Amino acid sequence: MLQRLPAEPGMREEEVDTPALILDLDAFEANLDAMAARLAPTGAKLRAHAKTHKSPVIARLQMARGAVGQCVQKVAEAEILAWGGVDDILVSNEVVSPRKLARLAALSGIARVALCADDPAMIPVIEEAAEAAGRRLSVLVEIDVGPGRCGIAPGPEAVALAGRIAASPHLRFGGLQAYHGKAQHLRTPEERAAAIRHAADGTRHTLEQLRQQGLDCPIVGGAGTGSFPLELESGLWTEIQAGSYAFMDADYARNGTPPPFRQSLFVLAQVMSAPRGSGRAVVDAGHKALPTDSGMPLVHGRPGLIYGRPSDEHGTITAEGAALPAIGEKLRLVPGHCDPTVDRFDWYVGVRDGRVECVWPVAARGAMA
């Protein structure tokens, strides 16, 4: 509940309490600029995914560089963003609980909000929430373009759902949500290209049928850090929902031809034990600081050091052709997977040239409901 600030502006990085979430501001800003520059000459806009950064501060930095708004996965995330000054938010996910729909409808009084649907049975429920709040909600149809998670089948079923939304007095058909999550981490460029070709086929097909039905489709949203150049190439997507590009992680680095962004996010950990003759050093960051769902973190800038064997609050460092770090040394670890790692911390510690420059809240940390 009440977590102490891990650092203060002006401190040296090595003075920061560990484990801490470090944001290398030069790399981070370079990433924001690079994405803005990449999208500027295209017809597509960035709607950055806040499920990664969970921060109205970062959302506003992205929007100052041309992003049209933010995506979130949860109503609670939408609330934190809207309360923090973000005025255009898409819940790129289904919302089915009437209580959550009421919260979202209430939020539409202070921000432009939209959500997704993938089942006709939900439309009267969403309509009822919008009507009760006296609001008109924008609803996108999520189509399953390949990953096999949520989403209605592209084509006639999706078009019928769009028609049903458009015919609801308090709803507006907002467009198509066409995100291929699985494609982001396919290891070869060829696999990713094939996945997005398939996604584009289903999307194009659905767009044609919407046009035939006279249904205007204002947004086609989707794409992530691992695949967005492919979606751009198709010319179909109008909004790119990349999030990880701002931070990057060890899993993206394992993609063949990884995305052209710099690692800006680290977990700073400290060596707390180095048993004599054991060939290992133990750091104070384990499962609770560094989720391993996408593999182990990497030790940054220290070739030959390997992080492994995590337990709840410990990780073990071994060395190949390098000296083991000593008790008290601090190491920058590259998270295996940036999204759940950010969600473990209450604060970003922004660092430039070895000094803490800012401390920002991970304001939507834990905002799951």
Next chain:
Amino acid sequence: MLQRLPAEPGMREEEVDTPALILDLDAFEANLDAMAARLAPTGAKLRAHAKTHKSPVIARLQMARGAVGQCVQKVAEAEILAWGGVDDILVSNEVVSPRKLARLAALSGIARVALCADDPAMIPVIEEAAEAAGRRLSVLVEIDVGPGRCGIAPGPEAVALAGRIAASPHLRFGGLQAYHGKAQHLRTPEERAAAIRHAADGTRHTLEQLRQQGLDCPIVGGAGTGSFPLELESGLWTEIQAGSYAFMDADYARNGTPPPFRQSLFVLAQVMSAPRGSGRAVVDAGHKALPTDSGMPLVHGRPGLIYGRPSDEHGTITAEGAALPAIGEKLRLVPGHCDPTVDRFDWYVGVRDGRVECVWPVAARGAMA
């Protein structure tokens, strides 16, 4: 930062916002009672591990049943417990940062606090923090009884370290920390027995040498939910540091002859999508709600339903010989690993007979530093 309460007392469980951390109060209280009854006729006391529950409320319920105090892994956890009225706290872990040592020494003004050391080089650093605060700190020597993580070798090295602590004017030799974490999840009773036999040998040997040196050893701490009957049997351990026994999880359930406690902890999730003809239902709890470091969660009380393919905010339910749940249905999931799962949530929702009875803060959630 600001997470809304997921429930209010009196609500029915199915009204609770998801994902939510549900505590089945009947099972939970039965677990606390069972451990108290198991330890009562032995010479050992419970010093329950708060790294699992992160709650001063639960700590006090354990202490009301005879626990002598609590263990934690982090100084920040010790602070939250002490501020919440817990008066006897062992950091069962090394603390090496002078700032954290100063915080711990400061805390010793309102609670009895102790910590561990496993390296002679740290003793002057701990002594300095205690002296600066005008306090006397109790320091246990952590010995590596088998897991190969932190800890000094049992025997002469450990005894020399104990002597060094005892000779420091502001420190007191508090005893031995002899915890075999890895043994908790060894799958067969035979493997666990062999591991704890080894741990007991190293501990006995060190105790004998301490006695020969005239060093009194007030505490031998260690043991967890998966192994504690074995430590009790040895007669060496005076404090049992089990934590998971209060909740249990899917990983402990996979132990051959699992520990004799009931599953009391669940993550309540809601079906948010069930694409027609897909053979799956998608729930709103993924990596961010249910860490998978120790395997997948289980669906509770619904034979034939299987949770799998988690992504950040989604999990996929498939069915074998059972009907798939419909959109809107809520499912109790048994976490793969209780400790990091609790640490994902801000609130426990305590439920009895289908009704919310209490909402308790996971007060030390995220207390990693």
